Amino acid sequence: MTTDLSTETSPTRFDTKIAVLLRDDLAPWQRLNVTAFLVSGVGTELPEVVGEPYEDADGTPYLPMFRQPVLVFEASGETLTAAHGRALTRALPRAVFTSDLFATGHDRDNRAAVRAVPGAALDLVGLAVYGPRNAVDKVLKGARMHP
Template identity: 55%
Template structure:
């Protein structure tokens, strides 16, 4: 069974408290909200580190604009510097083989309530947005050489689509 975001944070907080008593603490909210949707980035097995980061960042830029209200409020530090808002909910980054990426894309595009972003191998060789769109448009959906897929939709539907994927390590 996969570890949840909340469980990971709790375990991390316990380890930090036990091993570093002098570390200042930041109060966490009393209860983490449960989101009706889930956001997942599926990465192809075998990508290099720079490719994983590149694919994840591009895919998440698509997810953040897939519906209004997905980002929170701007951040502000103690000196009153303002920073851009970020996605309001956790993002799972997982890895899977080519067959699972293709199946997840196909299932997601068949549903109106799931947002999908794709990244194909050809996009590593392009240099701008128009070239990226042309590279995707040149290939039929079933023949896309997917190296990443991002999904946002109902939790149970996304869980079924990514069954068999592994948490990225």
């Protein structure tokens, strides 16, 4: 038996979670920029999180997007660093954005800036993580939903 999702009325509960954790002292433009960069890593490395392409009633095609919500959180730098450590311990897929990346202009320099610093010394301003809901919730301990 197949289910027509367009007529489904109950909310979908996913077994997995895509979450972005931002340092709470970022300017609004930085929050948006960091979030966009971080989720691009999740979507390109984990194709299972991307849905089907979109199309409007006129037949105009649009790019596919994530098949599930992206939850955005904020926390202090200390909480962000702790979350990074927990994501590593749990071996969850993750993307990082460091303060150094605000001064770079393209991907090559971004990667070089991260590569130049040991993991424990990264000045993290953002972290994206994907995995089972419970594991992601444990990584985000101490964070709050972004207002």
